[in-house]
Amino acid sequence: MEQILNWIITDLNGTITLPELLLSVGIAFLIAAFILWVYKVTYTGVVYSNSFALSILLLAMVTSIITRTISSNITLSLGMVGALSIVRFRTAVKEPLDTAFMFWAIAAGIMTGAGLYLPSIIGSLLVGVLFFVAHMLGFKVSRRYLLVIRCDTMGKELVEDTLKTIKHKKMRNHAFYNGAYEYTYEVEIKTEKEQTAIVSRFDMISGVDSCSLVAYQNDFGE
Numbered sequence: 001m002e003q004i005l006n007w008i009i010t011d012l013n014g015t016i017t018l019p020e021l022l023l024s025v026g027i028a029f030l031i032a033a034f035i036l037w038v039y040k041v042t043y044t045g046v047v048y049s050n051s052f053a054l055s056i057l058l059l060a061m062v063t064s065i066i067t068r069t070i071s072s073n074i075t076l077s078l079g080m081v082g083a084l085s086i087v088r089f090r091t092a093v094k095e096p097l098d099t100a101f102m103f104w105a106i107a108a109g110i111m112t113g114a115g116l117y118l119p120s121i122i123g124s125l126l127v128g129v130l131f132f133v134a135h136m137l138g139f140k141v142s143r144r145y146l147l148v149i150r151c152d153t154m155g156k157e158l159v160e161d162t163l164k165t166i167k168h169k170k171m172r173n174h175a176f177y178n179g180a181y182e183y184t185y186e187v188e189i190k191t192e193k194e195q196t197a198i199v200s201r202f203d204m205i206s207g208v209d210s211c212s213l214v215a216y217q218n219d220f221g222e
Contacts, residue, residue, distance in 0.1 A: 020115075024064045028112040031124045032060035032105055038128045039101050042135040052098060059105040060112075067113025143190070146172065146214040147198065149183045155207020156181050162201055180209060189213075 036056050104127065111120035147169070151159050159181070163169065166187055173184035189195055195213055202211035 021065070021068060023117070024068050024112045024115070025061050027117050027120065028060040028064035028109050029057065031108040031112065031120060032057045034124060034128060035060070035101060035105055035108065038132060042132065056101060056105045059102060060109040063106050063109025064113040067110050071114055143188070143215070145187055145189055145195070147183075147185045147187045147211075148214060149202055149211050150209040151181050151183075151205070152179065152207045152209065153181075155205050158205045159183065159202065159208065162205065166198070187213075 036053055039053065039056065104124070108120050108124050111117075111123070147166075149159055163183065163185065166185070168188035170186040171184070172186055173182070175182045187198070189198070199211050199213060202208050
């Protein structure tokens with residue numbers, strides 16, 4: 001009976017010491033800060049979201065606390081697993097790469113919560129370095145813009161000839177109203193110099209009323 005009681009007290013009513021909790025959350029925060037730095041440096045989207053960046057920090061720390069709680073109390077872990085299984089998160093993540101960073105933060109939180117501090121630090125550093133190297137070598141997506149051009153009949157042919165010189169493009173709209181032509185193309189641009197060069201080429205054409213690049217996020221999967 002004493003062995004059974006001791007087992008119940010030690011295993012079913014496990015405790016979390018304050019130093020262990022602070023250490024887990026602190027290391028999770030440091031790793032999440034490194035993940036956030038990699039995310040900022042390699043970000044290629046149109047609009048940077050500060051809320052998503054903060055969610056990376058929260059995911060790592062909260063996951064670390066949950067894992068530490070589960071590992072210290074068997075009874076509580078069973079109840080927590082059942083409670084979390086009914087939770088539904090309906091926030092849409094439009095960029096697949098953002099999902100990968102969230103999973104990275106969760107994995108770091110699980111490892112730090114389980115007390116695997118050194119593997120979590122080494123693993124996160126390794127993933128970050130390899131991903132950064134891949135990004136620098138060119139494994140990244142070019143930014144997409146909408147190129148909107150308005151011209152009259154005199155500049156129509158020159159505009160169409162200039163559009164043929166742009167390699168990565170896709171027509172979105174071609175309209176004619178009030179005596180003016182409007183061309184809308186989706187183009188891929190890597191650098192700011194290319195942005196200036198494309199706009200300048202169309203502005204120099206006689207008959208072009210306006211030429212603009214509109215930054216947007218392609219959510220149509222096309």
